[in-house]
Amino acid sequence: MTVVDPVLADVQKPTAQARGLPNAHYTDPDKFTEEREALFGSGWAGLAVASDVPEIGDAVPISFLEIPLLLIRGRDGVVRVFQNICRHRGMILVEEPRKIEGAIRCPYHSWCYSTQGQLVATPHVGGPGYNSHKDMDRTTLGLIEVRSHIWRDVVWINLSGSAPAFEDAMAELIARWAEFEQPLYHGGADSRFALTVNGNWKLAIENYCESYHLPWVHPGLNSYSRLEDHYNIEMDGLTSGQGTLVYRQLAGENGAVFPDFTDLTPKWDAGAEYLSVYPNVLLGVHRDHAFVIILRPNGPGQTEEYVHLYYATPDTDTALRERNAEQWKLVFEEDIFVVEGMQRGRRAPGFDGGRFSPAMDGPTHCFHKWAAGRIAEHRATA
Template sequence: MDHSPTDLSNVRRPIAQAHGLPNAHYTDAAVFEEEKHALLFDTWSGLAVAADVPDIGDAVPLSFLGMPLLLVRDRQGTLRVFQNICRHRGMILVSEPRKIEGAIRCPYHSWCYSTDGKLVSTPHVGGPGQNKHDGIDRALLGLIEVRSHIWMGVVWINVSGTAPAFEDANAELLKRWSEFDKPIFHGGADSCFQLEVNCNWKLAVENYCESYHLPWVHPGLNSYSRLEDHYHIEEKGLFAGQGTHVYRQLKGENGDVFPDFEGLSDTWDTAAEYITAFPNVLLGVHRDHTFAIILEPQGPEKTREHVHLFYTTPDTDDALRQKNAQQWKEVFVEDVFVVEGMQRGRHAVSFDGGRFSPAMDGPTHLFHDWVAGRLNARRQMDQAAE
């Protein structure tokens, strides 16, 4: 396959003339690698949820686009993300979730690290019985930490270390949802699930951004939250999505509902919003709960969706919580055949990226424009460095 850069000029045109991203952006390994850096490593990407490591000493190994990472709650209670490798010979340190009682010990030569990443022990490094050596400066050989930030219960990371501070990069979204800047509580084991989807991760974003498909793909949802009850959310270069004016609270058999967030304005009595924080986190906010879907790209044509539900208190009703999770799962599963169908469609060699409805596809076009803009900027930077 030709690995020269794809032509993105049609993507950045005004929506009425624009085409979608070329097929290679959904099927080609070289383009996937290019996007890995420009779209996911250079920005603030979603990795996990803070609830994965609730207690001091909790450690969870993760893989992010092939990179081995370790999520740790250190002795001070701070959540940290490290590259999950020993600084000696690059051995994987932690291979399964566990509690770190003492230090993080490498299983290869027993080098040990504290939960805040300091190298604290190097047995026999200077010869038998000699645990120090002038050539090994422990102060310089701590675990490699990845920049991280917690917002909406999600652990966001910036692998490259070059993105603006999270609060600056996402200032507009934080301002838009400032009323939800309150403690939220993960619903627990029955409030998270995963979906394995045979599509490129960007198709999941594109589908989530728009409400155009509701009448045909989500007839149940559309029966009360109709197409005409929705509005577009478009912040160029930052985020896109849609909202509804008719959010209907879930009720239990006795008419009970989840407690609301305190101090919300009247808007949220009936409204709800669904936004993709570029690149890979799909967020939903409602008066009584929020959710986050972290898209884990697993190659050009495979994505794992990690779905997590959050509430206003740590002790919500079990049956209602399970009903809510089941209801959302049904909605998200309804989308699978669409994104997988579009993925198969990207193997039609004469497909030109498709077109956008100027009236209905604004949020999706905005995402394509963001992708093309980031890739162009990265290409220019790479050219300048040559």
């Protein structure tokens, strides 16, 4: 497709000639609003993980791009996503995470919904003492469901409802990690943490994509998994990231390690991969554990990072699990000053989006090309 905007055209040039997205895409509220539709709404984005609602009736309200959503595990055990509003007057239904014991009751006029979203009660809707009305069809007034799909425990949502089926949209990625299509067990309370970063969500994606920064930002990690041990991964229009040929298993004082995922090929004996799945999910796989990071933007200048660690078996050593979480938290915290520093740098009026190393920045440029292409398509159809 021909891009009319010359700035976006520059972003889509070959890596050696391209410039990055301009400052406004990191600082301007209007650009953030545009990206909500262009980058998040039309495809599959990560909202949360199914492990956030492990039991029937568990409900978690989530503000996603300022849209009030409700993640809930219904009485049938199915995890769904609804708009967190009553169909009567648009009142927020659930304010805090809780277990729904009966129905979801609106605090305003007590309209009630099942955990599967059906409208089941409308007190006095036909006048005092009359709980129905001939002109009120409850079957058409259930909660508004957001299209969703669960893969690698991530609850992926398609806000527009028009994206290709998840399995088709993510076919290349699913095939790449086909060996890991086996049960994942969330490590529990000690295997989840959240970080607040005062930077644009795209900078978190860009930083995670590449290994170029390892020697200076992650000296501990780089001491055994060196820059030269890494390789780039680029899947245009889907994901990009990095892999390492030198993954070192964490071992306890008695030499114990986490159980491996089953039937993996020798590639994974000492290898691992880390992918940014556009727009906002970061994934990592290793022989003995995996992780998910969901990025939730709070406007153009702040991002919440929700980190979850998973294992091949439901029962793992508590002390070793805690050490693993602490180790990863340190690594991800080391990235914060970089993302925040680049965000402050986007206030410099002379910065033109920057340049890319042809050898090292291919994964980052892959993300920029995807974003520029989606934005251009959105503008052409708006």
